[in-house]
Amino acid sequence: MSDFTSNFWSVYVAGITLAGILGCLALLWFSGKTKAMTHTDNTTGHVWDGDLREMNNPLPRWWVGLFIITCVFSLIYLYLYPGLGSYQGSLKWTQTGQFEREVERGNEQVAPIYAGFAGKSIEALSKDPQAMAIGDRLFMNNCAQCHGSDARGSKGFPNLTDDNWTWGGTPEQIHETITKGRMAIMTPMGAAVGSSDDIRNLANYVMSLSNGPHDSVRANLGKSKFTVCAACHGADGKGNQALGAPNLTRGIFIYGPAVESHVADMIANGRTGVMPAWESKFTPEQLNVLTAYVWGRGGGVAPAPAAAAPAAPAAAASADRASVAVEGGVVSFFFATGKSDVAADADKALAEVVAGVKAGKKVQVSGFVDSTGDAAQNAELAKQRAFAVRDQLKALGIAEDKIDLKEPKNIDAGAGAQARRVEVSLV
Ligand code: HEC
Numbered sequence: 001m002s003d004f005t006s007n008f009w010s011v012y013v014a015g016i017t018l019a020g021i022l023g024c025l026a027l028l029w030f031s032g033k034t035k036a037m038t039h040t041d042n043t044t045g046h047v048w049d050g051d052l053r054e055m056n057n058p059l060p061r062w063w064v065g066l067f068i069i070t071c072v073f074s075l076i077y078l079y080l081y082p083g084l085g086s087y088q089g090s091l092k093w094t095q096t097g098q099f100e101r102e103v104e105r106g107n108e109q110v111a112p113i114y115a116g117f118a119g120k121s122i123e124a125l126s127k128d129p130q131a132m133a134i135g136d137r138l139f140m141n142n143c144a145q146c147h148g149s150d151a152r153g154s155k156g157f158p159n160l161t162d163d164n165w166t167w168g169g170t171p172e173q174i175h176e177t178i179t180k181g182r183m184a185i186m187t188p189m190g191a192a193v194g195s196s197d198d199i200r201n202l203a204n205y206v207m208s209l210s211n212g213p214h215d216s217v218r219a220n221l222g223k224s225k226f227t228v229c230a231a232c233h234g235a236d237g238k239g240n241q242a243l244g245a246p247n248l249t250r251g252i253f254i255y256g257p258a259v260e261s262h263v264a265d266m267i268a269n270g271r272t273g274v275m276p277a278w279e280s281k282f283t284p285e286q287l288n289v290l291t292a293y294v295w296g297r298g299g300g301v302a303p304a305p306a307a308a309a310p311a312a313p314a315a316a317a318s319a320d321r322a323s324v325a326v327e328g329g330v331v332s333f334f335f336a337t338g339k340s341d342v343a344a345d346a347d348k349a350l351a352e353v354v355a356g357v358k359a360g361k362k363v364q365v366s367g368f369v370d371s372t373g374d375a376a377q378n379a380e381l382a383k384q385r386a387f388a389v390r391d392q393l394k395a396l397g398i399a400e401d402k403i404d405l406k407e408p409k410n411i412d413a414g415a416g417a418q419a420r421r422v423e424v425s426l427v
C-alpha cells in the first residue's frame, strides 16, 4: 500500500504521529500535578496596574477531560482507519472502495430505469423524454467538451446535429462510431499532387465542388489531379463513410474555413482525426441512449430498410429533420426547424421534375414556413429554403431560367413540420 520502496518512511511517520499524541497526554498529566492554590501564594510574580496579578493555576478539569477524549479518539481512529504510515486500519477502509460501493449503489438505482429502455429501437428511444434527459446528461459529461454543449461541434470536432455524416448517420452507424470510436486518416498528399501550384489548382477544384469561393481557371487546371483523392473521397468528391473521408461537395469543413488555403493545407499536411471509443466506459443501455440522443438531434438518417420505401408526406414530416415527399406531381421538401438543409434523398424525388423540364416545362419553387417565430425572419428562411432547393435543381442540370422562384401569397402555412416546406411543381 505504501508508495515507498522501504518501510522506513512509514515507520517514521507513524512514530511521529504516536509520539505527538503520547506527548500531549504526558503534558496534560504533568501540568495536572500542580494544585490550584489561593490567589496569594500562587502568583507568578507578574503584577500590572498595581493590582492585576498573573496566577499560575492548572487547566480547568473539564478542559483537560475534553483534551484526553480527543487523544483517546485519535488513537481509536488510528486503530480502525488508515493513518499510521502504511498501516491500513483494522476496517480496511479505502477511498476507492467507498467510491466503488457508491457507484454500485447508483447503478442499482438506475437499473430499473434502463430496464425500461431495453428492447426499444433507437428511434423509439429518441422520442422517450426520460431517455433523452439521461442522454443529455451523459452527453454533457462526456461529449460536450469536444462536440460542444449544443452538439454543434467546433473546429476539429464535427457538428452532430446536421445531416452531414463522415461516418454515417443511421442508428447502427452512430452506435458503431460511439462504441468503437473512429480514426480518420488522411495522409499528406503534397508529393502525390505535385508542385505548390498544382496543389493550389487542386484546392480550387475542391472548392468548386461545393460552389465555394474559387478561381475557375485554376479549378479547371486542378481537376485532373483529383484522381489521387478519388480513392478515398470518391470520383464525385462525395466521400466514403467506410473510410471516414468527408463529403467535399457540401462546403462543410470541420478543420477550417471553406477557403482554398485550408484545402491546400489539408492536401499538403493531411490529418488524423480521432473519436475515442466508449465501449468500456458505458453499459450497452447507456450506449443506446447516447446513440438515440445524437441520432435525434436533427441529423439522424433513417435505418437502411425504412429509407427505401417512399414515405407518405405526413409521416415524412413528423420528425424534426429534412425530408422529401412526392404527391400528385408536387415534390414537397420538409425542413428541420430553423434550417434550410435539403434532405439527402432529394435527387431521387426530383427525377420526375427533371424529366418534365427536359420535356419543355418550367419548374415553380415556393417556400412556406410555420407560424412560430418572427415573421421577417421566417420570410428570410423561406427564401433561403427556396434557394437551397433551386441549387439542388441546378445541380441536377436544370438551367436557372427554367426555375421560377415564386413567393406564395401567404407563406405562413400554419403550424408544425408539415408547414415548413418548399413545394416544387411543373408549370
Ligand atoms: C476528445 C474529443 C471527443 C470526445 C470526448 C467525443 N468525441 Fe465524438 N468525435 C471526435 C472527433 C475528433 C470526431 C471526428 C473524427 C473524424 O475525424 O472523423 C468525432 C466524431 C463523432 C461522431 C461521428 C460524426 C460523423 O460525422 O460521422 C459521432 C456520432 C460522435 N463523435 C459522437 C460522440 C459522442 C456521443 C461522444 C460522447 C460519448 C463523443 N463523440 C465524444 C472527438 C470527440
Ligand code: HEC
Residues within 6 Å of the ligand: 184, 185, 186, 187, 189, 193, 202, 206, 226, 228, 229, 230, 231, 232, 233, 243, 244, 245, 246, 248, 252, 253, 254, 255, 256, 262, 263, 266, 267, 271, 272, 273, 274
Ligand atoms: C487515404 C484516403 C484519403 C485520400 C487519398 C485523401 N483524403 Fe482527404 N480526407 C481523408 C480523411 C479520412 C479525412 C478526414 C480527416 C480527419 O477527419 O481528420 C480527409 C479530409 C479532407 C479534407 C478536410 C475536410 C474538413 O472537414 O476540413 C479535405 C479538404 C480533403 N480531405 C481533401 C482531399 C484532397 C484534395 C485529396 C487529394 C489530394 C484528398 N483529400 C485525399 C481521406 C483521404
